[in-house]
Amino acid sequence: MNEVVAQLMQHRSVRSFDPSPIPEADLREIVAAGQMASTSSNVQAYSVVAVTDPALKRELAVLTGNQAYVETCPALLVWCADLNRLSRAAEAHIAPGEEAYADSAESFIVATVDASLAAQNAAVAAESMGYGICYIGGIRNRIEEVSSLLGIPSLAYPVFGMCVGLPDQPSGQRPRLPVEAVLHWNRYDAERGHGPVGEYDETMTRYLQARTEGRKSTPWTKIMAEWLTRPNRLHMMEYLNNRGFLKR
Ligand SMILES: Cc1cc2nc3c(=O)[nH]c(=O)nc-3n(C[C@H](O)[C@H](O)[C@H](O)COP(=O)(O)O)c2cc1C
Known part of the structure; x- marks a missing residue:
């Protein structure tokens, strides 16, 4: 690097x-x-x-x-x-x-x-x-x-x-989606993009728990649902x- x-x-x-x-x-x-x-x-x-x-x-x-x-x-x-x-x-x-x-x-x-x-x-x-x-x-x-x-x-x-x-x-430092979720080769592949989302939910839940001493653990997908519906x-x-x- x-x-x-x-x-x-x-x-x-x-x-x-x-x-x-x-x-x-x-x-x-x-x-x-x-x-x-x-x-x-x-x-x-x-x-x-x-x-x-x-x-x-x-x-x-x-x-x-x-x-x-x-x-x-x-x-x-x-x-x-x-x-x-x-x-x-x-x-x-x-x-x-x-x-x-x-x-x-x-x-x-x-x-x-x-x-x-x-x-x-x-x-x-x-x-x-x-x-x-x-x-x-x-x-x-x-x-x-x-x-x-x-x-x-x-x-x-x-x-x-x-x-x-x-x-x-x-x-x-806030973790990001795995690169596989955002990087497509030659053609958009929705399944490929969506696959790592579950893994990211777990990563973000762990990150939030560590940052808030266990007070917050809302999965990323739920936070995104709140964002989308606001x-x-x-x-x-x-x-x-x-x-x-x-x-x-
Ligand atoms: C266009 C834009 C607007 C943002 N607005 C705010 C804001 O109003 N208040 C805030 O605290 N953070 C704001 N952020 C920071 C994001 O929350 C932050 O970049 C994101 O959660 C990722 O975290 P990181 O930058 O620490 O990696 C904004 C970021 C962008 C790109």
């Missing part, structure tokens, strides 16, 4: 941070490394808001569902899919009356994927520098308020936040439409 792979295999989300600020040069380096991720047609359809202001982080901690580490991390990177900058940059070259497709489902996918790839590159860079990270999908809980608070324009939306900081205590963030479609996304 080379050093990069070895580092990737060490990933764990960090939710407890040393409060000391991250040098601005480090944050710039982390984001610059994120920018070197591949990007669809070089559109680079994302922006990042680095939130370091304590009062703003406090408000965002509440808006993300009282996630304390959103406040206690030294920096919260809010990764936004952004077709606003792109539309403005291209404006001068689009003839009056000519159709532009920033509002298509495909453009939405491009921007969301671009933001995610850049963010994950940045996460790996941050981890290589000794920082820990935790993605915050909770940024979409009250996304209208978050967007106003951070001044996010139309044709842009916060995909997720990312807490960054030096870990102040070790955290456990009406989660159903406001997103209307929010995205109002921002100019997903019109066709």
Whole structure:
């Protein structure tokens, strides 16, 4: 295993941070490394808001569902899919009356994927520098308020936040599905994908029991059933439409 792979295999989300600020040069380096991720047609359809202001982080901690580490991390990177900058940059070259497709489902996918790839590159860079990270999908809980608070324009939306900081205590590593469950050769084989799930239920049950000193042992499949049946963030479609996304 080379050093990069070895580092990737060490990933764990960090939710407890040393409060000391991250040098601005480090944050710039982390984001610059994120920018070197591949990007669809070089559109680079994302922006990042680095939130370091304590009062703003406090408000965002509440808006993300009282996630304390959103406040206690030294920096919260809010990764936004952004077709606003792109539309403005291209404006001068689009003839009056000519159709532009920033509002298509495909453009939405491009921007969301671009933001995610850049963010994950940045996460790996941050981890290589000794920082820990935790993605915050909770940024979409009250996304209208978050967007106003951070001044996010139309044709842009916060995909997720990312807490960054030096870990102040070790955290456990969450096991993943066996690679056989996710890797198919040449053709999708549903049985092959499903086979190792039972084994993973046992692995996760043991992991949860160890982590909670026996208090929790819910199988992964049951947790997934709860996830699937929870009406989660159903406001997103209307929010995205109002921002100019997903019109066709
Ligand atoms: C897009 C995304 C959103 C997430 N949102 C949250 C969140 O709001 N709060 C949180 O504590 N963890 C969040 N996580 C972290 C996941 O729970 C975590 O990555 C997963 O359980 C696997 O654990 P690990 O990262 O420690 O390996 C998020 C992860 C991703 C990729």
